[in-house]
Amino acid sequence: MLGQKILRAIENTEMSVFAQDLDLRYAWVCNPGSSWLADANTGSSDSDILSEAAANRSTAMKREVLARGHAMRYEMSLVQGNQTRWYDICVDVDRDDSGTPCGIIGTSSDITDQKRREETLKTLLRELSHRSKNLLAIIQSLASQTARHSLTVPEFLVRFRGRIQSLSYSQDIVTDADWRGADLESLVTTQVERYAPDGMDQIDFRPVDAYLSPTASLHVGLALHELAVNAASYGSLSVPGGTVAIQARVERQDGEAVLVIIWQERGGPRVRPERDARFGTSTLERIVPNAVGGEARLEYLPEGIRYTLTIPEAQFELTQPQSRP
Template sequence: MLADKVMRAIGNTEMSVFAQDRELRYCWVSNGGDSWLADAREGMGDADILSGAASERSTAMKREVLRSLRPARFELSIASGSAVRWYDVRIDVDRDRQGEVCGIIGTSFEITEQKRREETLKTLLRELSHRSKNLLAIIQSLASQTARHSVTVPEFLVRFRGRIQSLSYSQDIVTDADWRGADLLSLVTMQVERYAPDGMDQIEVEAPDVYLSPTASLHVGLALHELAVNAASYGALSVPGGQVSITARFQTTDDGESLLLVWQERNGPRVRAERDARFGTSTLERIVPNAVGGEAGLEYLPGGIRYTLTIPDAQYEIISRSTVESA
């Protein structure tokens, strides 16, 4: 009666129970379900129900248990169409009423979902490691470039903190989107609005609904930060009535489609073309375009700074081609 109740309880789980004789022929299988033991019949061996590699592994483990008289545990992978199913198999010697070894007794429990979660976690950890290394490389570059163009330690700290904060804001958007990236409009608002005295009333944004890749998000965010700081310090955002127009549109070239991002300042102080290049220039013209695999241009026009950045289609995902405006 007890054995019957145990078997009934096992029947409500994904566990299979089996027994084999000393020649490793199956004596019985309980709750085989749709597992690898589903087709096992009395008198069959592993070679009759498993493929070559799986059969060899299972048989070898069971023979070792019979030899050593010690229990064993192993994982068994079974090809199922284009997928692979995994099982946690535990085996021990089976003894008759006289205590003599008469074969193998074992259980099999499917762990496919667990293996998938483990693989997903490993993939995420590898991705996290990769992104962490990239982020550290960006920070190292920021520190080096900021120090190169800073005269005093306080000046360095102010600039460096601002750039690290910019990376942090962009990273927050990427993380909130489950590492998908950042939508362009959110990135613009996050990086630019706080530098405009009148908020987004001074900023005109016209762009399609796109998600930038994580790499593009960090670097485009950094470019927007540099442009906003420049505009707030001695550009269009430093005077009443100054305006910044940020537009993005798709364009087709010989290399395929890309996204053209344009920053244009208006009604600001007259820009002097002979102004000394600073770190922002290196970021905008070299670091950012190199990181996204695109091209950039920075013009000191009398009416205000104009910056263009070409972003290849590999660095963004189109949600809608319709233009979204924000003012």
Template sequence: MLAKKILRAIENTEMAVFAQDLNLRYSWVSNAGHSWLADASEGASDADILAEASAKRSTEMKNEVLSAGRAMRYEMAISQGNQTRWYDICVDVDRDENGEPCGIIGTSFDITDQKRREETLKTLLRELSHRSKNLLAIIQSLASQTARHSLTVPEFLVRFRGRIQSLSYSQDIVTDADWRGADLESLVTTQVERYAPDGMDQIEFRPTDVYLSPTASLHVGLALHELAVNAASYGSLSVPGGKVLIDARLEDEGAERVLIIVWQERGGPRVRAERDPRFGTSTLERIVPNAVGGEARLEYLAEGIRYTLVVPEAQFEVMHARGGE
């Protein structure tokens, strides 16, 4: 009666229970379901129900249990149809009423979901390590560029702190999206709005529904930061009535679709033709386009600075196509 209740209880689990004789022929199987034991009819061996390599390993383990007289536990990956499933198998010596070995008794538990979670965690840890190294490389590059164009230590600290903070804001968006990336609108709001005295009233944003990759998110965020800081200090965001137009559109360039982001300032002080080396030109013209594998152009127009960044298709994902695109 107790045995029946135990077997009934395991019917609601992923566990199968089995017994084999001394010749490792199956005597009975309970709760096999769709597991590798589903075809283990009475008298069958592992060679009859498993692929050659799996059957050989299973037989070796069970013979070792019979030889050593003690229980053993092992994991086995078994191909079932077009997928591989993992099982945690525990086998022990089965004994008769006199205590003599009469075969094998064991359990098999499906641990496929656990294995998948473990693999996902390993993948995430590898990705985290990779992205951490990338982030450190970005910080190192920013430190070098900031130091090269800073005249004093206080100036370096202010500029470098601002750039690190910009990375932090973009990184928060990427992390909140499970490392998928960031949408352009969130980057604009986070990186630009706080530098505009009248907030988004001074920003005319024409978005397109794209999701930038983590790498593109960090670097596009950094470019927006550099442009916003300069606009707030010397450009259109430094005077009442000044405006910034940010236009994002998708275009086809040959066989590839690209994202074109244009920053255009209007209504600000007249721009001088000569460049200020302390303005983040290295970041905008070299670091950012190189990081995303695209192109960039920084123009000092009389009515205001224009910055154009071309982002290749590999660095973004189109979410909801707009009419006409």
């Protein structure tokens, strides 16, 4: 009665139970379902239901169990239909009432979902490692650039902390989006708004529904940070009535879609044509465009700084269909 209840309970699981005689021919199978044991009939062997390689391995394991007299456990992968399924198999010596070995008793559990989760976790860990190395490379580059154009240690610390904080804000957006990237509107709001005395009222933003890749998100966030800090210190955000217009649009260039982001300051102090190396020109003109595989142009116009960044299609995706220019 107990045995019947146990077998009945097994029917509600992914586990199969089987028995084989000393010649490793199947005596019975309980709850085979759609597993590799579905075709195991009384008197059949592993070679009748498995591929040659799988049958040889399974038979070898079971003969070793009979020879050693103790249980063994192994995993087996099988191609079933158009997918690979994994099974956890445990076999032990079956004995009669006198304790004499009479065959093999075993269980088989479908662990395909577990294997897939493990593979997904490995992929995520590899991706995390890759992204962590990229982030460390960005930080190293920022440290070098900041140190090169800082006259004092306090100046270096202030500017470097600001850039690291910018990376942190962009990284938060990327993480919240499950590493998909960041939408341009969130980047602009996060990186620019806090530097405008009147908030987004001073920012004329014309966005597109675009998601930037994780790499592009971090670097565009850095560019926006550099522009916003400069505007708040010396440009249009440093005086009442000053504004910044940020325009984003998708264009076709050489048969490829590109995202063009334009930063234009207005209403601020008149801009001098000479460049200040401490203003993040290296970040804006070299580091950011190189990182995204695009192009950038920084212009010192009398009415205000103008920055144009072109991002290739590989670094963004549109969340809504856009009409082609």
